[in-house]
Amino acid sequence: MKITLVFAALFLTVFSFVLKAQHTDAAANKKTEWLMTSFLQHKTEQTTILGNPTIVLSPYGNAVAFDGIDDALFLKEMPLKGLKSFTVEMIFKPESNGVFEQRILHIGGVTTDRMLLEIRAVNNHWYFDGFVASKGVKLALATEELMHPLEKWYHVVFVVTANSLTTYVNGKEELHQDYTFNPIEEGQTSIGVRMNKVSWFKGAIYKIQISPGALKPNEFLRL
Template identity: 60%
Template sequence: MKNIKYYHLFITMLFVVLSGVLNSQTISENQNIEWTISRFLNKKLQNVQISGNPKIVKSPYGNAVYFNGVDDAFFLNEMPLKNLEEFTIEMIFNPAIDGDFEQRVVHMGEVSHDRMLLEIRAVEGNWYFDGYVASKGNKLALIDEKLTHPLGKWYHVAFVVTQNSLTTYVNGKLELQQSYTFKPIETGKTSFGVRLNKRSWFKGSIYKIKISPNQLKPDSFMSS
């Protein structure tokens, strides 16, 4: 009887220890949010609304999703930037050669108030990056029409937002940086492929989007 009592005590303690380990791993893993966009089509997720008919296409990294620039988009009933005082959002994407001039690729937050957007402008076979934030009435777009890149190719872009600055990168190379007073975005939703109010549709493919709750440098950016 005594041995049985100690055995049950051992099992109980082991369960507590393992539970703590598993919970700490889960918490650690949840610090970063990473979407491989094709999974939105492979699985029916309750918090994801699909607009149009986005299609899975091949990319050098794995399956990606093609957006037609007319009505293809994903709308998520969540706002992953909530309470973040700083963050880095990365995206691996391929802008099509025949999309509209103004294209909103990622939108998080409110439609017209506090929000963050990854945008591009397409002109004469090239595109240039636009990282935009509106926070407590303070609005700023990091954009330079001279920093162009050929359309129809795969790129990694990153937008780093801190309490006092905004920074953009393309393929790990610093493009723009400017002072900015940022306050956390508390409310809203998320869209991929268009602005939340269904304006300025993106034409091209997206492979992956990642959000880290801190300021990353290029040597810490995702590779695929």
């Protein structure tokens, strides 16, 4: 009888471990897709809206416009948790008369481990900045030599792997650099501003998508 109980307890322990591992694997393989309008049309307790982001038309469907002053979305979500590599994509339109430094997407902690999609606006143009902080090591992938006109729609991609960072604009690789990345385990998400409410974004966003793993250009979203 005692042997039977021991085997039963052992079975339950192993079964529980397997279920937990399967749940972890499923979560790690889950793609996150955010249509910006859904946050305004179907607001939940997970979303805080700052200012007055508005729905506007885009070539792809309705998008959300941010005024560059006090419009933003804060989400009680952490889609990068535990990911050893990932691909972040965004379809957006940066507009004129915004500040120089604009933080568009911030995931993770305020000053601890985090990932950001940013732009720098200069003389009616902008350049892309993919930023990561991991275990105290920070790296911004950006150069003003790769400028793009404002007031147009773009698809930007930031690919983060265990040993490198790569940025793309409209399917074309811009920058690549070696980097040792450790998974981001804690934090939340802000859209339209850095999490401490500085560096507001002026423009519109149609969609943000986060995929586990490093996608190839032929797997990216299409404009």
